[in-house]
Amino acid sequence: MTRWPGRLILVGAGKMGGAMALGWLEGGLAPSSLTILEPNPSEGIMALADSRGVALNPRKPAPPDVLVLAVKPQSLDGAAPKIAALANRQALILSIVAGKTIANLKARLPEASAVVRAMPNTPAAIGRGVTAAFANPDVTAEQRRWGERLFGVLGAFHWLDDEAAIDAVTAISGSGPAYVFAFTEALAAAAEKLGLPAELAMSLARGTVEGAGELMRRESATSPAILRRNVTSPGGTTAAALAVLQGDGGLDGLIERATAAAHARAAEMAG
Template sequence: MTKDWPERLVLVGAGKMGGAMAAGWLAGGLPASSLTILEPNPSDAIARLAADTGAALNPPEPRGADVLALAIKPQALDAVAPQVVPLAGADTLVLSILAGKTIANLRERFPGVRSVVRAMPNTPAAIGRGVTAAYPSPEVTDEQRRWTERLLGAVGVFHWLDEEGAIDVVTAISGGGPAYVFALTEALAKAAEALGLAPDLAMSLARGTVEGAGELMRRERETPPSVLRRNVTSPGGTTAAALAVLHADDGLHPLMERAARAAHAQAGKMAG
């Protein structure tokens, strides 16, 4: 009989992303008795989550895992893997959200494991609005795929990828994308200040504009962003004048491509 959730889910690392996933899993129906959280420096929020739900936090003898979810910093893998490798057996699914760490690299750290899924979520997972894409090793079973879809879908939109290399592209686009949007908000506020508005008003206008545009795009999911853009743009008007600058040969599109390529290249450097 297929289980909706893994009976033994061990989360290694409960920082912002790991904590967001844990909260999303429990809110989505994961029994608290199934979740063990291993985090050497738990935040007050994680401590409260464990206390309020009954999920295990740093038990002295963690049990073996059906799913071992890795949500630590990539540079911590070498130190952490030897501590948790006893929890992963031949039937364990290792679910990793570590940027740059390949399936081959994870197999080296967990030599007894057959099934590995690499995934890349983003920070809006903290409010259930994340975007996650993942790639499974060939050994991942149908049940483990369903577990992955359930776990990662609990914190937002989920996509499977056809090749592992696409993970680095996802990292560069949706993984870092929220930071790019926040940077755009900062830039919009600075532009308002340069035109004479007070800083508080400038930031309020910028934040409200980005929030509202994002919500409009969510509600108009079937409408391409290009159409939404044209709906705001009157020929010869003020928005058209601004877009002429953004759409110049050295404008927003090539700038964003350069930014994404830089992130993609950095993800490649972190591999191994």
């Protein structure tokens, strides 16, 4: 198995950054190898650093093997001058900053050479994330293996051949958990309109989404289309509902428009 990088600095420890830090530590990264730079650490991050012995906001962090950028896109301009000295030619720059291209990052970090741009998602917090990444030509074979190790412990991982595909990944898996949560909210709201108490409505909606997801995971050799048909009796209740969901203006078109909007916004953020 590929070794962990010797020194890793995480810049930004919000929801996604914090999830990655926890996943790395749970996956076997030595706490002494990790440094977190976060100007406004949450109680959770402070507790993680204290309990695991992770360095949090040291005055002069040692140059890293891997510099992970997990700041919000709007915070990148403010953060870049403070970390530019750490982004040297020996370090792998691994960015999950939404919408920011490798060219954009290198313009802000002029000494950066090897850059991987990645898009994980929040289920990484429980080891069930999905990440896709693109590496520029300066990334070495060993650095690629570091990327695979760092994201592999968080869930499924895929390399991309084209950086432009990151925007599509952002629209599908990066933002996708929010779509599932929104669907769950809508299903619970519909249950209430059918007369069910709010607590029961949400319990049914959550349990249904969780169970369907787990069934799809366990039946990975079976396509979602077949799983759907397995639930659908001709002329039955499910068929009646699917006629609405799959009709004109239904779910397929709605998801297509939603992901197109996310894709377009990701492209806008590249500047």
